[in-house]
Amino acid sequence: MRYKQAVPEDLYEVTIVRYGTRETLRSDVFLNYQFYGLSDGPMTVDYFFWVVRGPNRTFIVDTGFNSETGRKRERTMCVDPVTAMRSLGIDPEAENDVIVTHAHYDHIGNLGSLPNSTVFMSRREYDFWTSDVSDKTLLRQFTETAEVDHLVAAARTGRMIFVENGYSPAPGITLLEISGHTPGQLAVLVETSEGPTLLASDAVHFYEEVERDMPFVSLTSLLDTYSGLQTVRDLQASGVRHLVTGHDASTLQRFRPQRGNLGEHAAVIGSKEEW
Structure with a gap:
């Protein structure tokens, strides 16, 4: 896959928001x-959501965990995701576009605070987490029933758009199914002024x-x-310039700090000036 030069109206600014963190051990996060043959040691796990803003449209990518779930799971919340959205000019009550990469608690925890949003989600992911198998002990520990219910409500009320690999919700954005962690895990390929960026x-x-x-220690398919x-x-070799991971504590240091009231908790890729 090679990438053609994006035109200005297909370019986006990506804001990476670090909303939570926890301290653990390396042996707690890597499978087996x-x-x-490596030494064990401390590991910081950070939690992020992302905002992809273009000249014509804005997408929220995942919604983080909420304060109640964070306390229950002993995660530290650095900034409330809904508060962070507001600071970025997003009205949670508006008809927003939300891309759900997968249905774990730290990625859909605030969907209830975005009641009028359209939700983009893999059909395979939705079908899995609304099936009987998702109630198995080693799977249900990563979800909250009430939060999955918000996905069901979005589907029931016509606010859910089911997607497959390669779906483009807007010019310059492509959703890729990269399964393994969950059956329908999505990644988001975004055109920016700094080159193709993979969330x-x-x-x-x-x-x-x-x-x-x-x-990672949690997966539904090792293969x-x-x-x-x-x-x-392969995507990196074929032209993706920036890789943004889901939980790496070095993420914000790899990109340009966001100038705004999120302070040390946000970084930016791309620039609105290119629009």
């Missing part, structure tokens, strides 16, 4: 870590996953996870 979400939690081929990591490497 003991097999790699990998949890197709890649940490940069080390891609660099060392080390899957699909390995295939997905290779897909990301």
